[in-house]
Amino acid sequence: MDELLGKKIENYKIISVLGKGGMGVVYKAYDTKLERYVAIKMLSSQLFSKERFVERFKREAKNQAKLSHPNIVTVYGFIEYHGILGIVMEYIDGESLEKLIYRQRRVHLYDAVYVMKQILAGIGYAHAKGFIHRDIKPSNIIFNAEGVAKIMDFGISKSLFEKSFTKTGAKIGTIYYMSPEQIRGEELTHHTDIYSLGCTFYEMLVGKPPFDHESEYNVMDSHLKEAPPKVSRAIPGLPEQLDELIGKSLAKNPNDRYQTCEEYIAAIRELDNYIAALQEKFTSRIKPNPKRTKVYSIAGFSIFIVLAIALILFSYNQVDSLLKSKSLEHLKKYSIEKLFEKDDDAGIQFNQLKWLETGIDTKLNSVFFANNNLGIAVGDSGKIIITDNGGDEWRNINLPTKTTFHHCYISDNGITIVVGDNSTIIQSTDHLVTYNQLEVNADHSLFGVTFVDSRKGFIVGTKGLLLVTYDGGRNWEREALNTNELLYDITFLNSNNGFICGWNGTILNTTDGGLNWNTVEKFTTKYLKNLDFFNEKLGIAVGGGNEIFLTKNGGKSWSEIIVKQRGGIQSAKFVTEKLIILPGNRGELIISKNTGDNWSLFDTKTFMNFTDIEKTSNGNIFISAVNGRILRLQ
Numbered sequence: 081m082d083e084l085l086g087k088k089i090e091n092y093k094i095i096s097v098l099g100k101g102g103m104g105v106v107y108k109a110y111d112t113k114l115e116r117y118v119a120i121k122m123l124s125s126q127l128f129s130k131e132r133f134v135e136r137f138k139r140e141a142k143n144q145a146k147l148s149h150p151n152i153v154t155v156y157g158f159i160e161y162h163g164i165l166g167i168v169m170e171y172i173d174g175e176s177l178e179k180l181i182y183r184q185r186r187v188h189l190y191d192a193v194y195v196m197k198q199i200l201a202g203i204g205y206a207h208a209k210g211f212i213h214r215d216i217k218p219s220n221i222i223f224n225a226e227g228v229a230k231i232m233d234f235g236i237s238k239s240l241f242e243k244s245f246t247k248t249g250a251k252i253g254t255i256y257y258m259s260p261e262q263i264r265g266e267e268l269t270h271h272t273d274i275y276s277l278g279c280t281f282y283e284m285l286v287g288k289p290p291f292d293h294e295s296e297y298n299v300m301d302s303h304l305k306e307a308p309p310k311v312s313r314a315i316p317g318l319p320e321q322l323d324e325l326i327g328k329s330l331a332k333n334p335n336d337r338y339q340t341c342e343e344y345i346a347a348i349r350e351l352d353n354y355i356a357a358l359q360e361k362f363t364s365r366i367k368p369n370p371k372r373t374k375v376y377s378i379a380g381f382s383i384f385i386v387l388a389i390a391l392i393l394f395s396y397n398q399v400d401s402l403l404k405s406k407s408l409e410h411l412k413k414y415s416i417e418k419l420f421e422k423d424d425d426a427g428i429q430f431n432q433l434k435w436l437e438t439g440i441d442t443k444l445n446s447v448f449f450a451n452n453n454l455g456i457a458v459g460d461s462g463k464i465i466i467t468d469n470g471g472d473e474w475r476n477i478n479l480p481t482k483t484t485f486h487h488c489y490i491s492d493n494g495i496t497i498v499v500g501d502n503s504t505i506i507q508s509t510d511h512l513v514t515y516n517q518l519e520v521n522a523d524h525s526l527f528g529v530t531f532v533d534s535r536k537g538f539i540v541g542t543k544g545l546l547l548v549t550y551d552g553g554r555n556w557e558r559e560a561l562n563t564n565e566l567l568y569d570i571t572f573l574n575s576n577n578g579f580i581c582g583w584n585g586t587i588l589n590t591t592d593g594g595l596n597w598n599t600v601e602k603f604t605t606k607y608l609k610n611l612d613f614f615n616e617k618l619g620i621a622v623g624g625g626n627e628i629f630l631t632k633n634g635g636k637s638w639s640e641i642i643v644k645q646r647g648g649i650q651s652a653k654f655v656t657e658k659l660i661i662l663p664g665n666r667g668e669l670i671i672s673k674n675t676g677d678n679w680s681l682f683d684t685k686t687f688m689n690f691t692d693i694e695k696t697s698n699g700n701i702f703i704s705a706v707n708g709r710i711l712r713l714q
Contacts, residue, residue: 084122088112089161092120092168108171114523115542115566117171118156122164141167147209150443150460150706151202153222153230172230177284178218186287189318193351194667195221196281198229200348203277204341207270214268216276217257218283225648226689227665228706255299256289260332263300271334274344278308278329278337285322286314290330304332321350432714433684438465438474440708445691446487447704452696454511457704458485458498466490466511471702471712477512486527491534497553499526499539507553518556520547528569532578538594540567540580548594561588561597568623571611579635581608581621589635603629603638614654618675622649622662630676643670643679653693655701663690663703684711 084094084107092109098119099106107120138158144167145155154170177195181187187195199221203213213220213231220232255263259275262268282290290309291302308330310323325347331337338344438444444459455467457474464477464485485500490511498506503520506512520526524541531537539547539556544564547556561567567582580588580597585608587600609623621629621638626648628641643662649670652662662670667690669682690711692704701713 089120089166090159092118092159094120109168111168117173119169119171120159120166121169122161122166138165143211147206147211149202149205151198151229151231152206153232169232170230172222172224172232174223174225176219177221177223177229177280180223181218181283181287186315187284189285189322189351192281192284193348195229195284196277196348197345199231199277199280200341200345202229202231203273204345207273207341212268212270213273213276214262215254215257216273216280217254218280221280226650226691227648228689255296255303256283256291258300258303259334260304261334263303269334271337271339274329274337274341275331275334277341277344278326281329282308282311282326285311285318290326319351325351432712434712434714436471436474436710436712438708438710439476440465442708443689443691443706444704444708444710445485447692447694447702447710448488448490449694449696449702450490450492452698452700454490454492455694455696455702456488456490456496456498457710458488458500459704459708460484463708464488464498464506464512470696470700471710479506479515481517486525487529489529489531489537491531493534495531495534495552497529497531497537497539499529499541501525503541505539505553505556509552509554516554520545520556525566527567528580530570530572532572532575532593536593538570538578540570540582542566546570546580546597559594559597562599563588566607568607568609569611571613573613573616573619573634577616577634579611579613579619581611581623583607587621587635600635603640609649610651612652612654614657618654618657620652620654620660620662620676622652628652628662628670632675641676641679643681650690651692653695653701655695661693661701663693665689 091113095108098108105122109118109120111118141158156168159166257276257279259272291299293299312318312320440463442460442463444457447457449455453470458464462479462481462483465474467474483500483504485498487499489497494509496508496512503524505518508515524545526541528540535552537549544561546559546561549556565583565586570580572578576593578590585602585604588597589600590597607623608621611621613619617634619631629638631638648665649662658675660672667684672679689706690703694702703711
């Protein structure tokens with residue numbers, strides 16, 4: 081089906097091939113109506129009886145489209161073109177779990193736990209809606225640029241096969257994860273997904289499936305008759321409670337497995353205390369020099385391991401297991417408690433890390449503070465929360481909308497602006513006690529909002545959109561820009577000098593307060609998500625998943641910073657002239673304490689996807705995240 085490349089099907093222009101398989105081809109396409117990239121899974125109806133296949137395929141596509149969860153790839157629609165059926169899905173520019181395991185050989189315990197919690201959340205949601213995946217495996221799990229795990233092919237591929245999977249020609253890549261009842265061709269329940277999740281968890285930890293035989297028959301026979309090998313024996317240092325946990329999920333009798341994904345998550349959470357205790361004992365006894373940011377050699381790590389054993393009388397295997405994380409091979413990691421201990425150079429000292437209670441559980445995309453006490457955060461499903469006591473308590477603003485909000489602004493004098501999808505602008509003059517929803521005469525997603533004074537503000541969004549207000553947000557006018565790219569962020573160094581960043585490395589600059597904008601020569605072709613300036617010289621830009629650029633001359637030139645963190649970066653903040661914090665999407669903070677000359681990676685001991693960062697004048701740092709979480713550093 082390569083002849084589809086370059087063609088336009090309905091409103092989708094076919095760009096490239098993402099993958100091929102026995103069922104057909106997955107294409108990357110561009111939606112010309114909504115101006116976004118999508119993935120289209122094209123399957124030839126010649127593989128099946130058309131009358132039976134078309135109706136069943138359409139029904140499955142409709143069913144999958146009903147599943148709306150951050151850990152499930154979204155289905156947008158269904159197309160039929162010259163005898164070819166296709167499902168239009170969310171495009172994920174990322175790496176599959178299968179490739180991650182292959183590249184790293186295995187996944188470290190606390191990374192595997194992080195991934196499993198996300199997968200179980202998505203599968204549990206689907207089960208609650210009455211759907212069974214029936215084909216969970218590492219190749220059907222993909223990570224987006226923010227490090228969020230997404231489940232693909234929900235309910236599609238298995239519905240296209242006959243009930244019996246043991247016949248000649250069954251794919252060996254799938255049988256590694258099949259439940260016993262699936263192999264026997266019995267009626268399936270949600271317990272079969274629990275079994276496949278156990279196989280996937282095992283492979284993440286060990287680097288291969290629990291029953292890894294060359295013969296297809298031997299693999300199936302092992303699923304039916306053999307107990308899984310113990311992970312604690314396969315990888316010395318892994319806790320023995322993993323054997324019981326995975327063993328239960330791989331029980332031959334479905335009724336002996338975890339009965340729900342929520343029960344499975346609860347069992348996995350028991351590992352959190354183990355990991356935290358092990359990390360705490362290790363980091364509390366070994367105090368590396370925070371001034372050194374050079375990566376240790378393997379020999380150096382071995383010395384530290386031996387010292388750790390001698391100092392803390394801890395099990396060698398347990399400490400060795402922690403230190404052999406792929407992430408630790410790239411960057412030194414310190415506990416957040418040691419982050420700013422006696423840090424005279426940075427001029428700031430944090431004494432406490434605290435997760436704030438917000439009262440919501442959906443992803444937060446942005447957080448902003450007007451002063452030390454008054455703040456706002458916004459996110460998915462129309463969620464807006466406000467605090468007036470420095471984050472200790474949050475008030476939920478209940479709006480009659482499920483629109484995703486991307487950015488927000490709040491001021492001392494009551495002006496509040498929230499922007500999001502579907503050209504939505506929420507405007508208020510009394511901190512959202514009352515509000516208006518303003519109209520934009522086009523279908524845009526709005527991503528950035530800023531004010532240069534109490535009345536003049538700007539909004540940026542898709543299709544090169546720039547809006548300006550001169551009356552505190554009551555009315556907005558469109559300003560012409562010499563670009564049609566998606567624009568993510570806008571910031572001003574002073575009342576005249578400002579920058580906009582966006583897709584394909586777009587950078588625009590104004591020196592006259594936004595009356596005219598000039599295109600800055602590109603220094604990257606990837607997207608730029610966020611800009612922050614400390615003064616008229618020092619600035620930082622992040623995007624592209626993990627790109628970092630620094631300017632020390634007011635944006636006239638930018639230098640790329642290479643930091644090998646585990647995941648992507650969504651935002652950046654100058655805390656002081658020397659101290660820069662970049663929240664990562666794996667619970668990490670990328671830190672520079674000398675204006676970007678050197679960088680270190682600090683672990684907050686969580687597995688949270690951070691989305692935005694804000695600072696207040698009293699030195700507090702607020703970091704928004706998924707699941708309605710906000711982290712405060714004091």
